[in-house]
Amino acid sequence: MERDAGVRIDRRRFLQALAAVGVATACGPAAAPSATPSGSGTAVAKPVSIEWWRRNYTPGSQTAETVTSDGAVKGFRARNANYTITIQGGPFGPETDQKFDIAILQQKAGPDVFHTTGGDVLKYAAAGQLSEPPLSAAEKSDFNASALTATTYRGKVVAYPLWIVPWFEYINLDLFKERGVTPPKDGNWTYEEFLDAAKKLTFKRADGKQIYGFAHANDEFAFMLIDGGRLYDTAVKTWTFNSAEAVSGLERWVALAKEKVMPPDFLTLNPNDSQARFISGEIAILQRPSAMINVLNADAKWKYGTNWDIANFPKGKTAQTAWGGVGFIAVREQADADKKTAAHVFAKYLTGPDIGPDLKAMTPPIEYWLAPAARTSAAGIYGEYHPAKAKVAKMGSFTYVLPNVSTWSEIDQKYLRPARDAALEGKKTAKQALDEVAPTAQKLLDEANK
């Protein structure tokens, strides 16, 4: 079934397109419409239209994804007026992932370019559905190394890393002041200092309100990495998450549970819950990725530097580490060479250094990057949006990105998380919990590597 991926400009987009051209001509040299994105050979001058699939895009709404996507199309068309881009959205969640899967894997039709995360990349690559990005050596070295590894399938890079989302600690400065705890200098602290702070920050006020030192969301592996524990060996062939380092990391986490510095429902907090608790002032230190910065900035009661700040992951026995996630832009392998080339040009724009400044220059300015870019040359602008983001931008160098394994979701949700829960509840020792999971995890890893 072929969808008509042709020009579907409704009136709104038509006006936007006109405006984009108008902006381009009015701004003079800053936005010359010649094809400047490098590397993919000569730009196609004839009109090409491609389809972009973006989760959470809802035309007409004001969600961050919608605003930045519309802006991205506008910015791109200002530079490449012969391209038309239609965006297909869907609510964030596994059902939409399903929908994408069905289109890409089963129908071998669908988007020309699309967002993807984690293990999906490998799934699509294994089905031969991804077109290899034409990246020069210079471009490759511009990308974050572990992000590139995460999108390497059988030795070939199969998608463009878009952004890296590091996890770090949000700290409530008011609570720190109230208890006389000094916030970590430059955001650096060891695990011992962190635990000490968390203990001091767990207290009951005179009015009966209970404050807890620390909280996190239930989908994390937090401290299991800080002593050097890693899920796999470098070849991603052996499961190593029951190593002494991983066990030690889990024990550090269990210690937090034993000291009761976390709220009693810490095993049930989903990301939104954990955020809500921090905002209501019940949690002194919250471990979350960069998205909460926007939420805090939007709230009049929270002033960066006065009420809140951010700090790095506590440091364990090894070098500074942080847990991180990656988003990718992928281009579908297809027969239509023009569309494929166009899709690569667009993908490079979406992940490259030009899009940030382009969108910042629009009226009103759009903050395109929702997390630090995976390309060093594009990363700077994220820091320019806000001083907290400037700190986050520096975390890329030590953020550990999980290598992608197609069976990871199953290992994680079905086996590893319950094992973690059992240890945190005190039902099993850390070593027991991780040892029990290891054989099953290895089996699933083998399957992914088949």
Place this chain on the structure above:
Amino acid sequence: MRAALRRHGWSYLFVLPTFSLFVIFTLLPVVQAFVLSLQSARITGGDWVGLANFVTLAEDPVFRQALGNTVLYSALVVAAQLTLALVVASLIQPLGRQGQTFYRALFYLPLVNSAILVAMVWRWIFNPNPYGLANTVLGALGFDPLLWIGSSDQALAAVILSAVLTIPGGGVVLYSAAMGSLPRELYEAAEVEGAGPLTKWWYITVPLLKPTTLYLLVIYTILAFQVFERVYVMTNGGGPNNATITIVQLVYSTAFQFGRYGLASAMAVVLFLMAVGVAVVQFRSLRSDVEY
């Protein structure tokens, strides 16, 4: 042959629209799914593996946990829901017309909420913090707060409680509708013989309601076996340490998140066999040729 058609033609005509759509959009997909259970299918298709998926399930401790949880949940919740629906509808029935209308609306209205929303409220009620509603009530009664959904020991109990403590508006409405059709004469006759309200209820109402009871029993059991959204929202999928994992939750994650359609279909087959087995027993016990 033609005589048979003439005799039964209308019958087939009456079932034709529903049944033909059923065959295309339900039966065929179910058969396909069952066929899939014999393959190692991921979304791109797979190889035939015979009963290997079922062996995998039998050996999977997580699936066994899900089975156990689902059966326990179903047994308790269905019994509670059926009883509550019958009792509440019976309490409403003797009231005047205005009373009936008011209460039916009162008990039905909660159903307009999406199940997800209701589960969110229960999630908050069973919040492990001392300010969670359940804990506040416990505190007022002088007890210590419990961990509820925050503990792998208590989470399943919390989920079951949330279902048992909900008045099933659908069942109330259905029983009400059925009770409205019951013939008055039987009751009048009984009253003449000196029967009190409880006697009338037990010996006339309840037996006459057998068809409705059977329907509700079968449907509630099927729905309970398929419990998913409530658990998903209240306990983020499987609860701490898989304490609340259910069969359909596992089907969902196995199919949609892990991409193993063959295995997920095998789970559905197991669920199917269980549920049909139970339904057969239910039909046998509540068989009735009641007309009124």
Place this chain on the structure above:
Amino acid sequence: MSSIRTRLPVHVVLLAAGLLSLFPLYWLFLTSLSPTQYVVKVPPEVVPRELTLGNYQRLFETTPIVRWLVNTVVIAGVITAFHLLFDSMAGYAFAKRRFPGKNVMFWLVVSTLTVPAQVTLIPVFFILRTLGLLDTYPGVIIPGLADVFGVFLMKQFIQTLPSELEQAARLDGASEWQVYSRIILPLSKPALAVLAIFTFNRYWNAFIFPLIILRDPAKYPVQVGLATLQGEFNTDFGMLMTGAAVAAIPMIVVFFAFQRYFIEGIRVGGVKG
């Protein structure tokens, strides 16, 4: 008949139970009127401190909620209407008529109720694709007509109607269709009303199926539309709850429209109240 006094404990119990069950709905509307945006208050306030229409404003100004509601009314309405007809027809046949293959058909129908929808989702998707019905309203509506809860319901109810009525009608010269339409159907009003309410409710809340089948956001029904308000990073909860509150209203309307049919029962002897 009985005085209010003897009924008082009954009223107290019923009221308490009913109001408790209504609590989620109350909380929903309360949150929609509170100044929440990204954060739902934890713990939620039971008595509101501040009321505002800001969420409603944002909902109607920045999302196509009206479009979503219209779509859902069309989808759920059409499905319900067809179910009222088809399910009563099939229910009547299963309840009152004998024909070869009846038991097999009935058991096929009931046994497939046990299969969770997640499992048949993808096969149905491919059937619709073959029929060219992907991303169309019929593609969402037609599979909805294949769901068989209603047939089971109608069968159980119609089974209780006295056979004499049909026989009498036939003796009077009524055709088979007239027996169905003039005798069975009017007497089944309470069951039909229940069926209408349940079916409308079920399809009003449909989410996964329309999500997978539809691509054009202009066709999204309300639950899919509301799901798109959830962000990868942030969610405007105030607007989401408000959307859910707005979405609850048509179902309340449908309930009140149909529930008066419950009172109309039958009495043996054929005299309708």
